[in-house]
Amino acid sequence: MTGKRIVIVTGGTLGEWFVEEIKEGDVLVGSDRGALSLIEYGFQPYISMGDFDSVTEEERDQIRASSHTFIDCDPIYKDLTDTEMAFEWALAQDPSHIILLGALGSRFDHSLANIHLLRKGLSLGIACTIIDASNEIILINMPTHIRRGSYTHVSLLPLSMEVTGITLHGFQYPLRQATLQIGQSLGISNVLLEQEGLIELETGLLLVIQSKD
Structure with a gap:
């Protein structure tokens, strides 16, 4: 296998x-x-x-x-x-x-x-x-490219207590060196502007949830 x-x-x-x-x-x-x-x-x-x-x-x-x-x-x-x-x-x-x-x-x-x-x-x-x-879910701990495909929204949620150094490229709502902690909704319902975007991060585990309404 x-x-x-x-x-x-x-x-x-x-x-x-x-x-x-x-x-x-x-x-x-x-x-x-x-x-x-x-x-x-x-x-x-x-x-x-x-x-x-x-x-x-x-x-x-x-x-x-x-x-x-x-x-x-x-x-x-x-x-x-x-x-x-x-x-x-x-x-x-x-x-x-x-x-x-x-x-x-x-x-x-x-x-x-x-x-x-x-x-x-x-x-x-x-x-x-x-x-x-309606959804595609991955977990990342390093810079990752994602493709829009048929999905309209991208949400970012920490699976560790916090995720640091989050920088987004190609998204409607940019983040730069941001920190997300469990309990925050800052990363919900972002939008890719092009067919591909880049999510950078420094530490932590980040759920990337692509969704369509």
Whole structure:
């Protein structure tokens, strides 16, 4: 798996939009009900894993039969969420990029925990992105170029207690050597003026959330 892109489809909010995010050559990982979503849209998961407490016995059997590899675990006596299990497996494959689909949804606790997973990828130097129908989320700790694409807004939120030395290039609302602390909304709803912008920073962990209304 070294150097390949791994796409994890998990059990949050999904729809037809997620199919467009899957590219030829991607290694597909189904996490709990996300595995069923992959199969329903005609994909074969390379590996499906989780406790599968959100599917029926028939659906579990379907997932098992349709996956290259199937790993299940006890839903009570486990320490990791299904998504974190899949994410840990993906990190161990030394991929070029991990994409998380279905990682955001009605369970805010799971959504927030999944956003925190980005820190693990960053610490290992593996690019990780969470995507849903309206948002694309990355975590950075060094100068990073971002492309506008179909997104209308860019928000910056610290994941560490503070992020220092933030300078923005190509944005409607500029920052220069700014510091953002947890609890501030200064970085919300900026706009890229061109197709590409640059975010510089000196210290800290910064969430970059691109959104469309």
